[in-house]
Amino acid sequence: MQLELRHLHAVCRIxxxxxxxxxxxxxxxxxxxxxAQLRRIERVAGGELFVRGRRGVEPTPLGQFVLDKxxxxxxxxxxxxxxxxxxxxxxxxxxxxxxxxxxxHLFDQLDLALExxxxxxxxxxxxxxxxxxxxxxxYDAIVYxxxxxxxxxxxxxxxxxxxxxxxxxxxxxxxxxxxxxxxxVELAELAGEQWMTMVEDDDGGREAFAEACERAGFTPxxxxxxxxxxxxxxxxxxxxxVALTQPTAPPAPGTVIRPLAGDPVTGRxxxxxxxxxxxxxVARQLYGAAARAYLEGVxxxxxxxxxxxxxxxxxxxxx
Numbered sequence: 001m002q003l004e005l006r007h008l009h010a011v012c013r014i015x016x017x018x019x020x021x022x023x024x025x026x027x028x029x030x031x032x033x034x035x036a037q038l039r040r041i042e043r044v045a046g047g048e049l050f051v052r053g054r055r056g057v058e059p060t061p062l063g064q065f066v067l068d069k070x071x072x073x074x075x076x077x078x079x080x081x082x083x084x085x086x087x088x089x090x091x092x093x094x095x096x097x098x099x100x101x102x103x104x105h106l107f108d109q110l111d112l113a114l115e116x117x118x119x120x121x122x123x124x125x126x127x128x129x130x131x132x133x134x135x136x137x138x139y140d141a142i143v144y145x146x147x148x149x150x151x152x153x154x155x156x157x158x159x160x161x162x163x164x165x166x167x168x169x170x171x172x173x174x175x176x177x178x179x180x181x182x183x184x185v186e187l188a189e190l191a192g193e194q195w196m197t198m199v200e201d202d203d204g205g206r207e208a209f210a211e212a213c214e215r216a217g218f219t220p221x222x223x224x225x226x227x228x229x230x231x232x233x234x235x236x237x238x239x240x241x242v243a244l245t246q247p248t249a250p251p252a253p254g255t256v257i258r259p260l261a262g263d264p265v266t267g268r269x270x271x272x273x274x275x276x277x278x279x280x281x282v283a284r285q286l287y288g289a290a291a292r293a294y295l296e297g298v299x300x301x302x303x304x305x306x307x308x309x310x311x312x313x314x315x316x317x318x319x
Contacts, residue, residue, distance in 0.1 A: 005077065007041050008070035010034065011049060015067050016128060018056035026126050077136075092118035093282070096130050096139040099123060099227075100269065101248045105296040106143075109289035114282075125227060127152050134158060134274060141273035141286055148211075148266060150204020159283070160272040163290050166314040168263035168307060170247045174239040175256050183303070184261045191218035196232065196241040197225055205265070209244065212264035247304035248297030259303050269294065284319065291316035 010027060014034075017023035024034040042049050049063035059067050093114065097103060103121075110119055122139075124130050130142045135155025143163070146152055154160060171185055179185050191213075197205070213220045224241050226232045235241050237254030244265060249257060271290055273283050294316065298308050308314070 003041065003044055005074065007037070008074055010037055011041065011063075011067055011070050012074065014038065014050060014057060015059055015063075018058075020057065026128060075135075092120050093278075094138065094140045095119060095121045095143070095286070096124055096133060096141075097121065097143040098125070098127060098130065098145060099229075100143065100145060101246045101250070101297050101300075102143070102269070102290060102293040104250070105293040106290060109293045109296075110286075113285040113289035131155060131272070134272060137274070137277070139274075140277040141271060141283070143269065143271055143290055145205075145267050145269050147205040148208035150208070152270075154272055157276060158272050158274055160270050161283075161287055162268060162270050163287065163316050164267075164269040164294055164314060166266050166268055166311065167247055167304075168259060169244045169265040169267060170249075170257050170259050170301070170304075171242055172236050172245040172249065172252075172255050172257050173242045174237055175254050177239065177242070177256070179258070180256045182258060184259045186216075186261045187212060187264050188216040188218065190242060191216070193221070194223040194241040195220045196235060196243040197222065205244070205267070208265050215264070247307065248294065248300050250297070250300045257301050259307070287316070288318060291318055 010023070013023040013026050014020060017026055020034055020038070021031050024031040027034065029037075038049065045062060045066055047062045048060050049066055050057040051060055052058075095110075097106075103123075107121065110121075124133070127144045127146075130139070130144050131152055131154055133139050134142050135158070144152060147169075171190065173180060179189060209220065224235055226235065232243070233252045233255060236243055237252070245257060246267070247257070247259070251257070269290075271283075271287050273286065278286070299305050
């Protein structure tokens, strides 16, 4: 067996994720399959690349050597792909995003802002995947979220602007939930609930939520991880789980959205782009389109309109 780029990619993913389970989810493979692949890589490398530490798996000295070389090789391949893509004439603008509410209105806003330029928008489950694909030239720009104090590392040659500096996460619950009639809900009141998240949560949300629950005196029970919006809403409407949600999320039959008292978990939304592929003018157009798409959802929930009007520091800067 010889090491291939996919093997180097797997080693980097394991190091970035800090666990085989999370790395497998990011790579779209099962954990046993990734474990078997790692063992094969280690046989070629001549020793263990990772050991289990206090914070998950950590590279051994040999692992760190392989990791440094792998990042250098993958960086060169990314630069090659980015350069080749930038040389394409009249190519469409490629925009990537995680699942955000503003996507409901982004396409119309991009049509207006880009003045007839062709564009494509793809969804990813992971902020880590988005930033890597941005560096590889697979995306020209990305829209993504960060939670509480987390900051996603961006590849070299990129720039970023904050679209929404702060928004308070709310809780979506069944319309007949015992707390559905409240104007706001204390997080501690949800201690006995089953919780649900979307497929991937490498934007700092998992850690921020766990810390907020710990401050509220409990450890959350995460039972569901669902990426399909219809199924996600159906599980909540049936009363099987509650879920954190953006405050701009639209209403859905059988569910209600309520703010969490004290805003224990907050997010922000950013736009990042490759300087070699996106001009300053196009970056401004993308920023304006994404900002206006977000603003389309501010009135989806009356409580968020009141919060939004009281927190002008969170607003995007529109020219």
